[in-house]
Amino acid sequence: MTLPLSLVNTTLDYPDGDGTSTALDDVSLQVGAGSIVALAGPSGSGKSSLLAVAATLIRPTSGLVLLDGVDATALAPRDTAALRREKIGIIFQQPNLLAALTALEQLQIASHLRGLPPKRSRTRALELLDVVGLAGYAHRRPHQLSGGQRQRVNIARALMGSPSVLLVDEPTSALDHERSEAVVRLLVRLTREFGLATVMVTHDLEFIPLTDAVASMRDGRLGPPVPAARP
């Protein structure tokens, strides 16, 4: 079966003075549909670099990035962008919502960029707001929402393009404990419901047991994913 996400021996070197510094050192990672992998590791170990490479935002120096079996590293930049829009949902630490737009409009913009007809886009946006527990909040602007609710809008927006891979960078860093746990539980539920291959960078070790597996980074190297212990 073709995996939604597969990194094969990826290496990433950043230019550094006269030489280079290695952010990813021969990293391989496979994530299947319906599973969520937590990515842990100290600051500077390469977690964000791994997400950026998996998201096809940065091309690795060597190695392959396979999305549903398609090697993104072999494509021209325009085709890479099209593949990214089709296959990938990205959730950054901060929701980055547009202040003037309602929750519904934030989602509609995401599908407008993908050329979805307005009516279908509205229907899908309302469905997704419902899925993330914001059915009654479609017409609120970001300042009328709590931090946790803003992050839910962010999550719903990432799903507008029906991605097969969901990449999440520290989704709980701006939230208190209770809201953080609710957001991680939501990500796990969405991973199952939509059959996503999810990678979540987290510093919150206490939420790792909610995921399927944890892989640890150190100095650009990724350890093998190990099952996350169930509570």
Ligand SMILES: Nc1ncnc2c1ncn2[C@@H]1O[C@H](COP(=O)(O)OP(=O)(O)OP(=O)(O)O)[C@@H](O)[C@H]1O
């Ligand atoms: N644009 C860049 N140019 C040069 N070096 C970079 C660049 N971005 C990151 N690095 C370096 O690559 C390494 C990995 O950084 P990365 O941001 O991936 O780590 P991280 O594990 O996500 O850290 P944190 O937990 O602090 O966000 C670090 O040594 C960092 O200094």
